[in-house]
Amino acid sequence: MSLKSTVIFLLSLITVMAKAQIDTAKIKSYADQVMVRVNIDTNIERYVFTEGPEDKPLETILSINNKTRASFSVDYKIISGTVSFTPNFLPGNNDNELKGSSSYADFRFRFFPKKIIQTVYYKKVKGFYIENMQDFFPEWKEGKDAYLQFPDLKIQSFGGSTAYVMKKDFSLKSIYTQGEWQKESRGSWVPVIDYDLSIFTDIIDGRKNRDTQYSIGASMGYFYNWVLGKKNRVNIAPNVGLGLGGMFSSTRDILDDGTKSSKENTQYLTIRFATGLHIGYNTDRLLFGGKFNVTSSAYNEKGNQNVQNNNLYGLIYIGYRFPPPGVVKRNYDKIQKKIPIL
Template sequence: MNFLKAGLLIVFSLLAIFGKAQTDTINTKSYADKVMIRVNLDTNIESYVFSSGEGKNAFNMDLSINNKTKTSFSIDYRIISATVSFAPRFLEGNNDDEMKGKSSYSDLSFRFFPGRFIQNVYYKNVKGFYVENMKDLSPEWQEGRDPYIQFPDLRVQTFGGSTSYVLNKNFSARSIYTQGEWQKKSSGSWVPFIDYDLTIFRNTIDGVKNKEIQYNIGGNMGYFYNWVIGKKVNISPHLAIGIGGKFSSYREIDNGSAKQNAQYATIRMQGGLHVGYNTDRFLFGGKINFKSYAYDQKNSQSVENSNLYGLLYIGYRFAPPKVVKNTYDKVQKKIPVL
């Protein structure tokens, strides 16, 4: 816990040192003085792929939740971007409880943009999984007739974040991440970043409760490019690779068994493509992203959170109400980093 407090202190000290309010420059137009609201619809839902063995003895089990689409609402003002997400039950693919079981999903995230730093923190809470690749496990299984194997008590909570730094001062990462700025000229930048999370798995199998805690940390290097077409359209691809470490601790709670600890080296890759349309008031666009995360466990590979997903968004900017501006100014006096 002392290590965590020290890490947070270092991160926010750096943000305070380098932080400053965004303003227009030769290369970017800032919307920091506007409130921006966005509605997002995406398919980035939790899934886990567990693999073991090699060759004919290989065994894969794909765990997913019974929610294929989530909705999120975002609000941006000054250097803060906040997003809350959930999976509505009325959307198609989110309510097949009879075959796949009941699932729940929610997350909350904040992103800060002081200077060339990008600081992201988030919390996710997911419960209720099913085995998606039933045909691989049981050739006799038939979709629509047979139910999926379900883990209704499997709950995954994640506390995480990332800290990035944009090396090219003429590149606007905010124009890609949250559309809080508009980049006037095409430009790219290398972006080194570290990501870290604490994930808690809880499950009950045959009346026995078990719990696993995982710590992940990694160093990554990514390249982002923002291709500006005319005055209102941008196309932005990016790719990042990294290495890191995973530290896990597992135990069965009810029988008082000893903890099983393990450490692994990890390899990760992520990338995507963003296409957006922007005016001073109105904006919309879409993104396609992928993530792949792997580690080696006694000569058999396990892959976690390997997925391809899409996102659509629409947003609107307006002048902040006086109560919002005055409240922010008061808080900023007490927390200069804002």
């Protein structure tokens, strides 16, 4: 199925669900419980560079080797924290001889004051390889020949997003972190502002290259939470969003004598697309499920070159809720008195 067909299908599905939604949805909160969760996810990070004429474009696809991660998350009240890492014992994370060594680290926190969802994160990715080798070397054999590698290419991102849930009785938290559970089907429009600082560094021919990118964008998404079963314990939640943004890039080289070259500043208009699906099962103590998200942003560089960053993310999770230990509750209550927003 093409990307265009997928978007049309999701928009049609969401429109049908939105017409059938109930105006008196009820939400059960688990804010007074501590939730711990173990996740296994596949995160495919790709950068696609396309240049040349439209009838015969040439693509260069850069990808990371480590694609399967494990993460551990803890939720309590409006705070949600997740730590991720890439264990070597998982399948697909040890093909270093052919694809080189990659590393991926992601630290993400979410806060939920009323209808706002605030996310902040830090992400570091290092070690890429060219995925489409046969487009450049027809004699190249997959599984036998090594990929062309960029072991020193590193990307560090500091960023965040601010989302606002427009519908009164819709719980986006039930989809993001399962800190709530929606008992009746409902949907909502969710405007989002996102922003990040990304630093690209690489060593080419013994010379260090540094590219700093500042991005800000706005998008509008629609989320629907479809609740099923006699006891309302199963949910299916699709979402789709579109947006525009601006990116400001500053590039410079480190010369052989240690001095820095002059900056080259450029500005780009970016187009953003996101879609996803969450399926979950919930009880007051045990919960499990999975989700699949696709995000993509693209912009045009000089000439006929197009740059696209695609991220495909799939996750399976299992979690457990329990009353908070006394020391945790007391300390949180003390902090809440000083910071009422918590």
